[in-house]
Amino acid sequence: MTSLRLLPLAGLRLLLPLIVLSAGAAVLGPLGTIPLGHLVSGGGLASLVALLLTLLAQELCTALREPAGTAAARRIDGVLRARIRATAAAMPLPRLEDPRVRADMRLAVHGHRGRTPGTAAVAAAGEAGRLASASLGAAVLAVHVGWPAAAALALALAQNHRIVTMLTGIDALADTPGQTRRRRRADYLADVAGGPGAAKEIRVFDLGGFFTGRYVAAMRAYLTPQTHARRAVVRGYAGVLALQLITAAGTFAILAWYAATGRLDAGALAQCLLAALLVFAYGAGGHQMFEIAYGTGPYRATLRLLTPPAPVPATTGEGIALDDVTFTYPDTERPLLRHLSLRIRPGERLAVVGLNGAGKTTLVKLLTGLYTPRSGTVAPALDTAVVFQDFTRHPLPLRDNVRLGAPAHDGTDADVLAALDAVDALDLLDVLPGGLDTPLSRAFTGGRDLSGGQWQKVALARAVYALRAGRQVLIVDEPTAHLDARAEREVFDRLLDHARGRTVILVSHRFATVRRADRIAVLDGGAIAEQGTHAELMAAGGRYAHWYRLQASLIT
Numbered sequence: 001m002t003s004l005r006l007l008p009l010a011g012l013r014l015l016l017p018l019i020v021l022s023a024g025a026a027v028l029g030p031l032g033t034i035p036l037g038h039l040v041s042g043g044g045l046a047s048l049v050a051l052l053l054t055l056l057a058q059e060l061c062t063a064l065r066e067p068a069g070t071a072a073a074r075r076i077d078g079v080l081r082a083r084i085r086a087t088a089a090a091m092p093l094p095r096l097e098d099p100r101v102r103a104d105m106r107l108a109v110h111g112h113r114g115r116t117p118g119t120a121a122v123a124a125a126g127e128a129g130r131l132a133s134a135s136l137g138a139a140v141l142a143v144h145v146g147w148p149a150a151a152a153l154a155l156a157l158a159q160n161h162r163i164v165t166m167l168t169g170i171d172a173l174a175d176t177p178g179q180t181r182r183r184r185r186a187d188y189l190a191d192v193a194g195g196p197g198a199a200k201e202i203r204v205f206d207l208g209g210f211f212t213g214r215y216v217a218a219m220r221a222y223l224t225p226q227t228h229a230r231r232a233v234v235r236g237y238a239g240v241l242a243l244q245l246i247t248a249a250g251t252f253a254i255l256a257w258y259a260a261t262g263r264l265d266a267g268a269l270a271q272c273l274l275a276a277l278l279v280f281a282y283g284a285g286g287h288q289m290f291e292i293a294y295g296t297g298p299y300r301a302t303l304r305l306l307t308p309p310a311p312v313p314a315t316t317g318e319g320i321a322l323d324d325v326t327f328t329y330p331d332t333e334r335p336l337l338r339h340l341s342l343r344i345r346p347g348e349r350l351a352v353v354g355l356n357g358a359g360k361t362t363l364v365k366l367l368t369g370l371y372t373p374r375s376g377t378v379a380p381a382l383d384t385a386v387v388f389q390d391f392t393r394h395p396l397p398l399r400d401n402v403r404l405g406a407p408a409h410d411g412t413d414a415d416v417l418a419a420l421d422a423v424d425a426l427d428l429l430d431v432l433p434g435g436l437d438t439p440l441s442r443a444f445t446g447g448r449d450l451s452g453g454q455w456q457k458v459a460l461a462r463a464v465y466a467l468r469a470g471r472q473v474l475i476v477d478e479p480t481a482h483l484d485a486r487a488e489r490e491v492f493d494r495l496l497d498h499a500r501g502r503t504v505i506l507v508s509h510r511f512a513t514v515r516r517a518d519r520i521a522v523l524d525g526g527a528i529a530e531q532g533t534h535a536e537l538m539a540a541g542g543r544y545a546h547w548y549r550l551q552a553s554l555i556t
């Protein structure tokens with residue numbers, strides 16, 4: 001019921017009709033007991049008309065409440081989704097990558113079994129209306145029979161509470177870390193088995209049966225605890241039914257006794273019977289309880305997402321620097337980087353080399369301020385153009401893919417073409433039918449897919465565009481990994497030309513590229529193991545010299 005606090009998000013225009021209609025549906029039922037009593041006591045046509053009008057108005061309120069509720073729920077969910085998107089866009093990367101946050105995001109945005117925070121809030125309003133109706137019914141009963149009315153209401157409240165607790169229990173189970181993990185696994189397998197991403201390998205290696213079988217097993221692992229919990233709810237319903245039987249039998253017995261002893265005339269008896277039914281209806285629960293129970297998970301996930309985490313300690317220092325930095329990924333034990341210090345001078349061209357998994361990309365994430373270390377200080381690079389190893393392939397027109405390097409910059413098509421030229425990618429225009437307007441995805445009409453190397457050039461053009469827009473630091477993680485040897489040389493030369501006078505941080509396994517840096521830092525064992533110019537490191541005869549000779553011998 002705490003989801004009620006979301007209702008104001010619907011805005012007054014949608015909320016007002018919902019409140020009026022809910023209140024109408026809640027009040028008109030108990031109000032109808034009055035003309036019913038008069039009618040049975042011989043009130044005549046006026047009572048009949050009053051009763052019919054009350055019933056008609058109640059039906060109207062109930063019927064119109066449905067679309068009003070749907071509209072309000074949609075608006076609430078829309079507002080929450082916008083807030084979640086804004087929160088996600090500003091979220092620190094480690095939090096965004098946290099599987100629990102990913103699960104919350106899915107639950108909050110897509111809901112659970114079609115139930116969302118918005119539907120839960122509207123259902124909670126409906127439940128509040130039903131409670132008001134039952135309370136008014138109990139008040140009508142109390143006028144005639146006294147304290148037993150309070151007992152009937154108390155028993156109905158107990159039943160209702162029991163049903164909600166049981167239903168929410170199932171939903172809370174779906175929200176546990178174990179179940180969310182199982183669900184994620186099943187979802188992943190379903191996506192792989194049916195999606196286009198792995199379609200090539202699935203066909204070539206004949207993996208269809210494998211993935212389908214794994215999906216069925218994963219879904220079974222997810223559903224078994226849920227099924228057990230549901231069976232427990234069904235058994236629990238026996239208790240609720242017993243309570244309901246006691247409430248109904250007790251109330252009717254008291255009414256019969258009062259009628260038999262002349263303390264209730266026919267009109268009052270009819271009034272009490274209708275009032276009692278309103279009380280029982282609350283105890284028996286309704287579809288709204290499912291809405292509340294199933295919407296509780298998405299509601300809680302939304303609250304978790306929108307609750308700001310503890311602020312990250314501010315970084316300090318001048319220029320781009322890491323000072324005595326120790327960094328450990330969340331949910332891992334061993335620090336990946338230990339007491340690492342590195343200072344980069346303005347205008348310097350620094351290359352970082354190291355074996356696979358040494359932590360080079362992680363270093364880039366620290367240098368760009370995307371991660372904060374466990375200890376030590378970072379003065380991250382500001383005003384940066386970055387090409388990540390796993391750069392983004394936007395399914396947007398080529399023009400936008402380049403312009404996203406500096407979306408606020410008022411660049412022209414000439415700037416976009418100059419950026420493409422800088423990375424030797426103008427020939428892309430020969431293969432794209434719509435030129436700069438061509439969407440870079442076949443999912444769109446007239447769109448085209450690019451090769452790995454072509455995509456890499458587009459990502460590099462994006463960085464060049466950002467440099468042309470005034471960014472002062474260029475960070476590139478494996479900028480030429482997808483390029484052939486000719487293109488690598490050509491592209492990298494031009495890239496450095498464009499970055500003249502700016503700071504460049506380059507991560508690469510290609511030593512032909514690396515050797516041209518002002519300084520080369522060798523990352524090994526979580527720290528900078530060697531650093532110097534190419535000549536100095538070759539003369540030192542350490543790791544760098546060894547790897548350089550190894551690569552040279554493989555090429556020649």
Ligand SMILES: Nc1ncnc2c1ncn2[C@@H]1O[C@H](COP(=O)(O)OP(=O)(O)OP(=O)(O)O)[C@@H](O)[C@H]1O
Nearest residue numbers: 097329332336354355356357358359360361362363
């Ligand atoms: N988000 C993450 N959570 C936990 N561990 C991670 C995460 N990202 C990377 N790692 C781990 O950190 C280690 C270093 O990864 P990183 O990508 O920084 O290495 P790298 O030196 O860039 O490797 P490569 O040369 O293969 O690109 C790896 O063992 C990797 O599994």
